[in-house]
Amino acid sequence: MTDGAVEDVASFSRRARAWIESNLELLDPAAYERAFRTDLSEEEELAEVSRERRLQRVLYDAGFAGICVPTAYGGRGLTPAHQRAFNEALTGYEFPARIQSPTFAPCLSVVLEFGTEEHKRAHVPAILRGEELWMQLLSEPGGGSDVAGALTTAVRDGDQWVLNGSKIWTTGAWWSDWALCLARTNWDVPKHRGLTVFILPLRQPGIEIHRIEMLNGSKEFCQEFLTDVVVPDSDRIGEVDDGWTVGVRWMFHERMLYESPLVTFSTSVSRSFASTSYTSLARAAGRLDDPSAQELVGEARMLDVVNERLHERIGQAVASGLVNDQVAAVARLFKGVASARTRTIAFELAGTTGAAWGPDDGPLVDRGADFLMRQTGSIGGGTTEMARNVISERVLGMPRERSADRDIPFRDVPRGPSGDRRHG
Amino acid sequence: MQLRLTEDQQSLRTTTTKYLSSAVPVGQLRKLREHPAGFEEEYWRQGTELGWTSLLVPERRGGGSVSGRALVDATLLAHEFGRHAAPGPFLSCNLAAAALGAADPAGHDDVLGDLLSGSSVVSWCFAERGPAGHRPEGLALQIAFEGDEPVVNGEKRPVEAAAQASHLLVSGRSAGGFSQVLVPVDTPGVSMEPMHCVDLTRRFWTVRFDDVRLPRHAVVGEAGGSGRQLEAQLRAGLVLLAAESVGAMERAFDMTVEWAFDRYTFGRPLASYQELKHRFADMKTWLEAGHAITDAAAEAVDGNDEGVEELVSIAAAFVGQYGAELVQDCVQIHGGIGLTYEHDLHLFLRRVTLNRALLGTPALHRRHIAALLAEDEAR
Ligand SMILES: Cc1cc2nc3c(=O)[nH]c(=O)nc-3n(C[C@H](O)[C@H](O)[C@H](O)COP(=O)(O)OP(=O)(O)OC[C@H]3O[C@@H](n4cnc5c(N)ncnc54)[C@H](O)[C@@H]3O)c2cc1C
Numbered sequence: 001m002t003d004g005a006v007e008d009v010a011s012f013s014r015r016a017r018a019w020i021e022s023n024l025e026l027l028d029p030a031a032y033e034r035a036f037r038t039d040l041s042e043e044e045e046l047a048e049v050s051r052e053r054r055l056q057r058v059l060y061d062a063g064f065a066g067i068c069v070p071t072a073y074g075g076r077g078l079t080p081a082h083q084r085a086f087n088e089a090l091t092g093y094e095f096p097a098r099i100q101s102p103t104f105a106p107c108l109s110v111v112l113e114f115g116t117e118e119h120k121r122a123h124v125p126a127i128l129r130g131e132e133l134w135m136q137l138l139s140e141p142g143g144g145s146d147v148a149g150a151l152t153t154a155v156r157d158g159d160q161w162v163l164n165g166s167k168i169w170t171t172g173a174w175w176s177d178w179a180l181c182l183a184r185t186n187w188d189v190p191k192h193r194g195l196t197v198f199i200l201p202l203r204q205p206g207i208e209i210h211r212i213e214m215l216n217g218s219k220e221f222c223q224e225f226l227t228d229v230v231v232p233d234s235d236r237i238g239e240v241d242d243g244w245t246v247g248v249r250w251m252f253h254e255r256m257l258y259e260s261p262l263v264t265f266s267t268s269v270s271r272s273f274a275s276t277s278y279t280s281l282a283r284a285a286g287r288l289d290d291p292s293a294q295e296l297v298g299e300a301r302m303l304d305v306v307n308e309r310l311h312e313r314i315g316q317a318v319a320s321g322l323v324n325d326q327v328a329a330v331a332r333l334f335k336g337v338a339s340a341r342t343r344t345i346a347f348e349l350a351g352t353t354g355a356a357w358g359p360d361d362g363p364l365v366d367r368g369a370d371f372l373m374r375q376t377g378s379i380g381g382g383t384t385e386m387a388r389n390v391i392s393e394r395v396l397g398m399p400r401e402r403s404a405d406r407d408i409p410f411r412d413v414p415r416g417p418s419g420d421r422r423h424g
Numbered sequence: 425m426q427l428r429l430t431e432d433q434q435s436l437r438t439t440t441t442k443y444l445s446s447a448v449p450v451g452q453l454r455k456l457r458e459h460p461a462g463f464e465e466e467y468w469r470q471g472t473e474l475g476w477t478s479l480l481v482p483e484r485r486g487g488g489s490v491s492g493r494a495l496v497d498a499t500l501l502a503h504e505f506g507r508h509a510a511p512g513p514f515l516s517c518n519l520a521a522a523a524l525g526a527a528d529p530a531g532h533d534d535v536l537g538d539l540l541s542g543s544s545v546v547s548w549c550f551a552e553r554g555p556a557g558h559r560p561e562g563l564a565l566q567i568a569f570e571g572d573e574p575v576v577n578g579e580k581r582p583v584e585a586a587a588q589a590s591h592l593l594v595s596g597r598s599a600g601g602f603s604q605v606l607v608p609v610d611t612p613g614v615s616m617e618p619m620h621c622v623d624l625t626r627r628f629w630t631v632r633f634d635d636v637r638l639p640r641h642a643v644v645g646e647a648g649g650s651g652r653q654l655e656a657q658l659r660a661g662l663v664l665l666a667a668e669s670v671g672a673m674e675r676a677f678d679m680t681v682e683w684a685f686d687r688y689t690f691g692r693p694l695a696s697y698q699e700l701k702h703r704f705a706d707m708k709t710w711l712e713a714g715h716a717i718t719d720a721a722a723e724a725v726d727g728n729d730e731g732v733e734e735l736v737s738i739a740a741a742f743v744g745q746y747g748a749e750l751v752q753d754c755v756q757i758h759g760g761i762g763l764t765y766e767h768d769l770h771l772f773l774r775r776v777t778l779n780r781a782l783l784g785t786p787a788l789h790r791r792h793i794a795a796l797l798a799e800d801e802a803r
Contacts (some may be wrong), residue, residue, distance in 0.1 A: 398695040
């Protein structure tokens with residue numbers, strides 16, 4: 001809009017619907033599922049990523065990318081209500097599903113919250129155009145729950161930093177462009193006080209990316225080896241040794257994924273755990289009239305819908321400051337537990353076909369393979385155990401767990417059972 | 425409960441909270457254990473002055489919501505009833521009042537007036553024995569018509585406060601659909617027998633109707649055409665039960681959190697054991713999810729949204745299941761004391777247990793959700 005007036009949500013929504021109907025294709029649920037599946041060849045995977053980048057560009061050109069991002073950085077400067085309206089309007093249509101997380105949340109959220117003016121001008125428009133896909137380099141082989149225990153080290157060298165170490169569990173790093181990276185800049189203070197956050201391009205000689213084969217054959221997870229990676233001090237996010245301030249918000253944005261006003265998704269599919277309906281599973285298994293199958297279908301649907309409503313409630317409560325940020329862990333915990341349960345239900349509904357299927361088994365195909373990966377949703381994005389710690393300690397105020405790393409220099413913290421560092 | 429309340433909603437809620445805290449503290453609940461009705465008439469009458477029976481009745485019939493969203497308002501009261509394990513036929517009177525208030529052609533002004541002022545109680549006779557007796561299509565009780573005069577035959581159970589009621593609002597099957605009739609309790613052919621109940625203060629009866637002959641004006645709404653109204657009452661009832669259970673869950677949870685800080689074993693408070701902290705985290709998650717789904721269902725009923733029937737059954741299935749799980753876990757974390765009559769926890773356990781089963785168990789609602797999904801996909 002040129003006159004500076006904010007377009008009201010209703011008219012924005014009408015405009016979005018009209019544009020979506022004539023410019024986007026209907027979503028193929030099977031293709032959506034495939035986005036998180038394993039059997040694509042490297043070429044097919046890259047082709048899918050390119051397609052999504054183009055789709056993101058199409059959104060950008062039409063003025064529907066970065067709906068809540070300030071106009072100065074290429075966004076539309078509108079409100080979360082506009083983004084919600086757009087997501088509603090997307091129901092049933094294709095959208096760039098694989099590149100939403102972590103690029104838009106948490107990475108874009110962190111850059112907008114903590115980045116310098118230069119960072120924002122350089123990267124935000126590029127992200128909105130689908131030119132930069134981002135990764136989060138947080139977890140390390142030595143530990144993901146204890147994020148603040150990062151060993152990857154950045155050493156200052158004039159006006160630049162030299163990074164060494166290894167990060168792991170990044171989905172799709174091999175086709176991504178940039179990353180947020182949490183690194184240790186001071187070993188002589190307690191762990192939370194010696195961290196700093198940097199941004200860096202992933203495609204560079206100092207970074208070697210290995211793909212990790214998961215138990216279901218997927219090779220989307222990666223491990224990065226950083227060897228003498230040089231990052232200019234101007235690509236630091238936040239203050240030196242104050243990376244934990246950034247990190248806390250970073251993980252908050254990660255937990256809020258689908259409540260983030262920066263994430264574009266089709267409301268109907270992204271929040272339920274499976275786009276294939278439980279009813280169609282029961283039908284394919286010939287169990288539509290089996291009361292025990294009906295109960296399972298009802299339970300799975302119940303968990304999907306409750307999960308959705310809980311996320312909405314917590315999103316609103318956090319956004320309006322009625323509760324503290326840490327309450328986001330409640331939604332995270334529910335989702336993790338419920339996703340494990342619904343995968344179990346899908347496997348159960350499939351019966352024997354869940355364990356051994358043929359090509360013509362329709363929606364029953366792969367249910368056993370999904371079951372093998374059942375815990376994914378309870379581990380990724382911080383484990384459900386960590387969410388339980390956060391809820392009990394930060395929401396309910398219960399005593400913190402004993403830890404052996406508080407108030408001592410990080411270099412003296414025990415990191416394994418070896419030698420005299422063994423404790424217990 | 426809703427995240428944000430209007431000022432009027434806030435005052436609706438706090439007046440009831442204050443009243444319940446002073447009128448029916450836990451000591452009083454224990455005394456009511458031996459009371460034949462489970463509540464004092466005067467307690468109920470004063471409560472109705474706070475809006476207990478008027479929210480679901482339109483203004484032109486003497487009622488009125490405080491926010492324009494009648495069921496949402498009523499859930500605020502139900503929540504407080506749960507938090508206090510409060511006595512009284514809240515559910516039954518509200519659903520009867522809703523039926524009388526919605527009836528077209530309007531009638532029964534005197535009965536509705538008494539219901540609103542708390543000078544009498546009307547019991548809704550809906551559920552029946554048997555696996556489908558919590559759904560309209562499973563009803564067997566017959567409301568036949570001789571000429572245009574209704575004749576009722578069949579049995580209803582559990583019926584709340586039947587012996588305290590002046591009238592019974594009976595839902596049944598007629599040729600071509602469902603009807604509802606208002607039956608004075610002293611009508612020949614009406615008989616009742618008390619049941620036992622898990623709740624300390626709520627009383628239920630089995631009510632039999634043997635050739636109960638009524639005048640034409642006993643019909644509430646349209647003879648043979650009250651199916652929709654019946655569904656509406658059922659939905660409102662399920663949402664109120666869920667809201668009440670969430671209130672009871674919340675109270676049990678709060679009590680147990682406090683206990684976990686105060687109770688020491690091995691020189692540490694229970695709240696410092698990770699095993700228990702994690703259980704509290706799970707409970708907190710169920711509690712918040714219970715709030716979220718109940719509020720969503722209440723809003724959907726008020727807005728007559730698409731998919732409302734499914735959402736209501738989802739709320740019933742979820743809160744029914746996790747409400748009872750939560751309070752049972754609270755009992756577990758209390759240890760032996762949690763199983764005693766002396767401790768207050770059982771008051772809330774009783775309430776969620778009653779509500780879990782009153783209008784269909786979680787398993788039945790799960791199957792109903794599945795049936796709705798299958799219908800939806802067949803379309
Ligand atoms: C789908 C998916 C996507 C991911 N994406 C990313 C990503 O983009 N970037 C990234 O950096 N990482 C990512 N991860 C990694 C993820 O964040 C970590 O796997 C996770 O935080 C757990 O860390 P860990 O694997 O090292 O397990 P550990 O931290 O070693 O934990 C092992 C087990 O011990 C439990 N545990 C640990 N500490 C405690 C405690 N104090 N109390 C109770 N229990 C405890 C854990 O819950 C877990 O069950 C992803 C993981 C998955 C599955």
